[in-house]
Amino acid sequence: MTLTLATTVPGEPEIFASLQGEGPSIGRPVAFVRLSRCNLACTWCDTAYTWHFEGDNRPHRDGVAFDRSANQVVLDETEVAARIAALGQSRLVITGGEPLLQGPALAKMLEHLDTIAPGMQVEIETNGTVRPTARLDVRVDQYNVSPKLPHSGNPATLALIPEMLDFWADDPRAFLKFVVSEPADLDEVTALIEAHRHPKDRVFVMPEGTDSITLRERERWLADAALERGLRMTDRLHIHLYGDTRGT
Ligand SMILES: C[S@@+](CC[C@H](N)C(=O)[O-])C[C@H]1O[C@@H](n2cnc3c(N)ncnc32)[C@H](O)[C@@H]1O
Ligand SMILES: Nc1nc2[nH]cc(C(=O)O)c2c(=O)[nH]1
Numbered sequence: 001m002t003l004t005l006a007t008t009v010p011g012e013p014e015i016f017a018s019l020q021g022e023g024p025s026i027g028r029p030v031a032f033v034r035l036s037r038c039n040l041a042c043t044w045c046d047t048a049y050t051w052h053f054e055g056d057n058r059p060h061r062d063g064v065a066f067d068r069s070a071n072q073v074v075l076d077e078t079e080v081a082a083r084i085a086a087l088g089q090s091r092l093v094i095t096g097g098e099p100l101l102q103g104p105a106l107a108k109m110l111e112h113l114d115t116i117a118p119g120m121q122v123e124i125e126t127n128g129t130v131r132p133t134a135r136l137d138v139r140v141d142q143y144n145v146s147p148k149l150p151h152s153g154n155p156a157t158l159a160l161i162p163e164m165l166d167f168w169a170d171d172p173r174a175f176l177k178f179v180v181s182e183p184a185d186l187d188e189v190t191a192l193i194e195a196h197r198h199p200k201d202r203v204f205v206m207p208e209g210t211d212s213i214t215l216r217e218r219e220r221w222l223a224d225a226a227l228e229r230g231l232r233m234t235d236r237l238h239i240h241l242y243g244d245t246r247g248t
């Protein structure tokens, strides 16, 4: 089966080694694979090149027309697994775009990966709106679920599906990671986790931002808010280290 991946440069799939920059595994050395396409359209998405193609039925961002052929590459699941194994890491982060849109092919890729690099730990970065298939789910050690608040520009009917929030609350592998732009967003975070009984020790808040100055500025009030509300906070380490660049 094939997977559709994002690219670093035209034709080169976005498969790379880096430190996990966000969330419960921050600082861990990992292999990353970034898949193409998304079912949401966050106004501040830092990887819009994974879903925002010319001709797509999506709002254009900054008036820039993205070229699909330069931003996608299709590979067999065995080739994807081989490239991940070649990075020599013991942990894998699957991200996108929205990786759970390609559940069946991802499951096959991880099954093959287990034969060439046995025992790799697997994390999935997801917007939390798509249920993982059973065959994929058995291969996953951790879900980093980032539900999208209204400031993302997505309608709540698409982004905040009550049954899915209940589903993640019940899974001890699922950590929520809310992107926050202003202090009032914290009230929405608190209301959501209380409504869906998501344990606070599995809830992170993370500043919106794609440069160090913005992140640091927002972290000043976010740290106090997290402390006050009993939530965990995460930085975005990769932005400080490498800026907002592909393949890092
Ligand atoms: C690009 S998304 C891909 C995975 C999935 N679509 C999701 O949204 O979780 C990876 C992570 O980056 C976060 N993110 C994207 N743009 C961001 C920004 N401008 N500031 C902070 N976090 C951002 C998302 O919320 C998510 O946690
Ligand atoms: N280093 C690094 N850490 C990350 N954690 C989550 C990322 C993502 O885009 O999903 C990401 C990323 O793009 N780079």
Ligand code: SF4
Pocket (backbone or CB within 6 Å): 038, 039, 040, 041, 042, 045, 046, 047, 048, 050, 096, 097, 098, 127
């Ligand atoms: S859900 Fe994730 S990949 Fe999709 S637009 Fe939002 S941040 Fe970007």
Ligand SMILES: [Mg+2]
Pocket (backbone or CB within 6 Å): 046, 047
């Ligand atoms: Mg990222």
